[in-house]
Amino acid sequence: MAKQESWPLLEAENLSVTFPAGGGWGRARRVVHAVNQVSLAISPGETLGLVGESGSGKSTLGRALLQLERPASGEVRFDGMRITHGLRSDVARLRQQTAMIFQDPFSSLNPRQTIGESIAEVLRVHRKVPTENIAGRVDELLTLVGLSPMQAASKPGQLSGGQCQRAGIARALAIEPRLIVADECVAALDVSIQGQIINLLMSLREKMGLAILFIAHDLAIVRHLCDRVAVMYLGRIVEQGPSETVFSHPRHPYTAALVAAIPEIDPDKPLPAQPLGGEPPSPIAIPAGCAFHPRCPYAQAQCCTGAPPQTRHVADHSWTCVLAHAGEETVFPLTGGVLNEAQAR
Numbered sequence: 001m002a003k004q005e006s007w008p009l010l011e012a013e014n015l016s017v018t019f020p021a022g023g024g025w026g027r028a029r030r031v032v033h034a035v036n037q038v039s040l041a042i043s044p045g046e047t048l049g050l051v052g053e054s055g056s057g058k059s060t061l062g063r064a065l066l067q068l069e070r071p072a073s074g075e076v077r078f079d080g081m082r083i084t085h086g087l088r089s090d091v092a093r094l095r096q097q098t099a100m101i102f103q104d105p106f107s108s109l110n111p112r113q114t115i116g117e118s119i120a121e122v123l124r125v126h127r128k129v130p131t132e133n134i135a136g137r138v139d140e141l142l143t144l145v146g147l148s149p150m151q152a153a154s155k156p157g158q159l160s161g162g163q164c165q166r167a168g169i170a171r172a173l174a175i176e177p178r179l180i181v182a183d184e185c186v187a188a189l190d191v192s193i194q195g196q197i198i199n200l201l202m203s204l205r206e207k208m209g210l211a212i213l214f215i216a217h218d219l220a221i222v223r224h225l226c227d228r229v230a231v232m233y234l235g236r237i238v239e240q241g242p243s244e245t246v247f248s249h250p251r252h253p254y255t256a257a258l259v260a261a262i263p264e265i266d267p268d269k270p271l272p273a274q275p276l277g278g279e280p281p282s283p284i285a286i287p288a289g290c291a292f293h294p295r296c297p298y299a300q301a302q303c304c305t306g307a308p309p310q311t312r313h314v315a316d317h318s319w320t321c322v323l324a325h326a327g328e329e330t331v332f333p334l335t336g337g338v339l340n341e342a343q344a345r
C-alpha cells in the first residue's frame with residue numbers, strides 16, 4: 001500500500017446534496033436526498049473505496065467532492081482550503097489537481113478526436129507543458145498507462161474497452177492530479193481487463209502518490225485495492241474504516257450483509273449476517289430513525305423513530321448503529337431478528 005501522509009488532502013463535513021423531485025407544491029415540494037450529512041477524509045496517496053447499492057448516492061457524492069454538483073449544505077476542503085462557498089481561485093485549484101474516471105470509457109472520450117488529440121487538449125487547456133513538448137508528453141502518458149505511442153492516432157472506436165479506459169486514465173493523468181475519483185471505472189470491462197486496470201491504478205498510486213476515491217459495487221475489488229472503505233446507504237455513510245477491519249469485522253448489519261455476499265469470502269469464517277432482502281426505500285421519503293430499519297433483521301423499537309443513531313468510533317473505525325459489540329467480535333444477534341436485550345444499548 002502507498003505510504004500515507006497524516007493530514008487529509010480532501011475533507012467533507014456534513015455534506016448534503018438534494019435534487020428536486022417531481023410532484024408537490026410550495027413547502028410540500030418533494031426532494032431527493034441523494035447525499036445526507038456525509039463526513040469523510042482522504043489522505044494523500046490513500047485509496048478510499050466507496051460502496052453501496054445502486055442509488056445510494058455514491059456518484060453524487062463523488063461529483064459533489066469535486067464541485068461538479070452543488071451541495072445543499074456542508075463543507076468540502078481540499079488541501080486545507082474551503083472549496084464550498086469558497087473563492088473561485090480555490091475551485092480552480094481543485095479542478096487543476098483532481099480528475100474523474102468514468103464507467104463508460106467510450107463516452108468519456110470524444111469519438112471524433114484521436115486519443116492523442118484528446119490528451120493534448122487537456123495539456124493545452126491546463127498549460128501543463130510548452131506547446132513544443134505536448135506530443136512528447138502525450139507519448140509519455142500513453143506509455144505510462146500501457147498503451148503504445150502509435151495509438152495516439154487511433155480514435156476511440158478503433159480501440160477495445162480496456163484500451164479506451166487506459167486512454168481515459170492517461171487523459172485524467174495529463175493534469176497531474178493529486179486525487180482521482182474513479183466512478184465504477186472497471187464495471188463495464190471483462191474480468192481479465194478489470195484486473196489489468198486495477199493493477200495499473202495500484203502502480204500509478206505507488207509511482208505518483210495519487211489519492212483515489214474508488215467507487216464500486218464490487219466489494220472483492222475494493223477489499224483488494226483500497227486502504228479504507230466507506231459504506232453508503234440512502235445517502236449516508238453508515239460505516240467507514242480500514243478495509244481489513246471493515247471486511248473482517250463489519251459493525252453495521254448492512255455492511256455485514258454486503259460482505260457476506262462477496263463470493264470469495266472465506267467459507268470457514270461465515271459472517272453472521274442475513275442475506276439482504278428487499279430494495280432500499282426511496283431517497284425522497286427516507287425512513288425515520290435508522291434508515292436501514294425496514295430491512296434490518298435486528299431492528300428494534302428505538303431504531304424506527306427519531307433521529308438516526310449516534311455514530312460510534314473505535315480508533316479509525318466508525319459506524320452508525322445501536323447494536324453493541326464485544327471487543328473484536330461482531331455480535332449480531334442470531335435469533336432471527338429477535339434482539340437479545342443485553343446486546344443493545
Ligand SMILES: Nc1ncnc2c1ncn2[C@@H]1O[C@H](COP(=O)(O)OP(=O)(O)OP(=O)(O)O)[C@@H](O)[C@H]1O
Nearest residue numbers: 019020032034053054055056057058059060061283
Ligand atoms: N440529476 C439528478 N436529478 C434527480 N435525482 C438524481 C439526479 N442524480 C442522481 N439522482 C438521484 O439521487 C440518488 C443517488 O444517485 P447516484 O447516482 O448518486 O447513486 P449511485 O450510488 O451512484 O448509484 P449507481 O450505483 O446506480 O451508480 C438516486 O436516487 C438518483 O435517482
Ligand code: SF4
Nearest residue numbers: 290293296303321322
Ligand atoms: S440501528 Fe437498528 S435498524 Fe439500524 S442497522 Fe442498527 S440494529 Fe439495524
Ligand SMILES: [Mg+2]
Nearest residue numbers: 058059060183
Ligand atoms: Mg453511480
